[in-house]
Amino acid sequence: MTTLDSFTLLQPYKIAEETFVIPWALEAPPVGHFPMNSMVIRGAEPILVDTGAPAVRAQWLEAAWSVVDPLDVRWIFLTHDDRDHAGNLLAVLAECPNATLLTTWFSIGRMAEEWDTPINRCRFMTDGDTIDAGDRTLVAKRPPLYDNPTTRALFDPKTNVLWAVDTFATNVPAPMPETAAMSPDEFRDGQLFGGRLVSPWVALLDAQKFGTVVTDFQHLNAEVIAGCHCPVLRGPQIPEAYDLLRRLPEVPPWTEFTQADLDQWMAAAESSVPPEQPRPSGT
Numbered sequence: 001m002t003t004l005d006s007f008t009l010l011q012p013y014k015i016a017e018e019t020f021v022i023p024w025a026l027e028a029p030p031v032g033h034f035p036m037n038s039m040v041i042r043g044a045e046p047i048l049v050d051t052g053a054p055a056v057r058a059q060w061l062e063a064a065w066s067v068v069d070p071l072d073v074r075w076i077f078l079t080h081d082d083r084d085h086a087g088n089l090l091a092v093l094a095e096c097p098n099a100t101l102l103t104t105w106f107s108i109g110r111m112a113e114e115w116d117t118p119i120n121r122c123r124f125m126t127d128g129d130t131i132d133a134g135d136r137t138l139v140a141k142r143p144p145l146y147d148n149p150t151t152r153a154l155f156d157p158k159t160n161v162l163w164a165v166d167t168f169a170t171n172v173p174a175p176m177p178e179t180a181a182m183s184p185d186e187f188r189d190g191q192l193f194g195g196r197l198v199s200p201w202v203a204l205l206d207a208q209k210f211g212t213v214v215t216d217f218q219h220l221n222a223e224v225i226a227g228c229h230c231p232v233l234r235g236p237q238i239p240e241a242y243d244l245l246r247r248l249p250e251v252p253p254w255t256e257f258t259q260a261d262l263d264q265w266m267a268a269a270e271s272s273v274p275p276e277q278p279r280p281s282g283t
């Protein structure tokens with residue numbers, strides 16, 4: 001298993017049998033970093049789970065093809081059409097001619113703002129649908145929190161790995177492979193912050209009704225939880241994350257940073273830049 005010492009951004013690491021996370025992270029001052037991950041399941045019929053962000057397209061493709069031959073990729077499961085998940089979709093479709101795209105009608109429509117998704121390569125996979133990938137049957141399920149209406153998580157009953165998409169999003173003090181490297185406070189604060197950041201509408205929810213949705217999702221009984229914006233969760237951190245998720249409707253909303261914050265950051269940045277030295281004459 002990848003440790004903190006051996007962790008490198010965009011270098012895939014194994015999280016379960018034939019299952020790999022492709023990690024990336026965005027610097028997010030002043031709260032640390034946000035993971036920006038994708039996943040590959042290299043079974044009998046290899047599956048890409050999301051396609052990474054366009055900002056690192058070349059590196060993401062290289063990382064993915066270090067795990068699986070693009071000609072072997074049989075499925076591309078697109079959780080939703082946000083840029084951090086669908087940003088390299090056309091490049092992936094071009095390099096994986098044998099892959100079928102598992103998506104939704106609304107995702108295709110939303111992506112039409114930017115490109116035409118080849119409809120003859122698509123298969124609709126909505127909440128509750130399954131796909132037979134040869135040696136495993138994967139399940140699509142709407143997660144409790146999301147920032148896009150087309151979102152479906154993906155559960156692999158063969159490995160008990162759950163790709164939770166944007167649910168369990170967290171800031172991290174530094175990029176890391178597993179949430180086990182976070183302190184208890186960092187873990188709790190990160191879950192409460194990330195959840196409210198991704199889905200501020202959680203404050204509008206009836207806690208009891210939301211709790212039922214959370215429990216239903218928890219009943220997938222995932223043993224490993226990966227997601228786009230979280231290091232991998234295992235062991236007791238999984239029930240703890242679900243408990244924190246259940247609490248979110250009762251937690252006061254996160255207050256956005258304001259222009260005063262931005263002014264302060266700009267002033268701090270300016271004062272940390274050394275004054276320009278006068279140029280020597282004659283240049």
Ligand SMILES: [Fe+2]
Pocket residue numbers: 080082146147148166
């Ligand atoms: Fe999203």
Ligand SMILES: [Fe+2]
Pocket residue numbers: 082084085165166228229
């Ligand atoms: Fe996301």
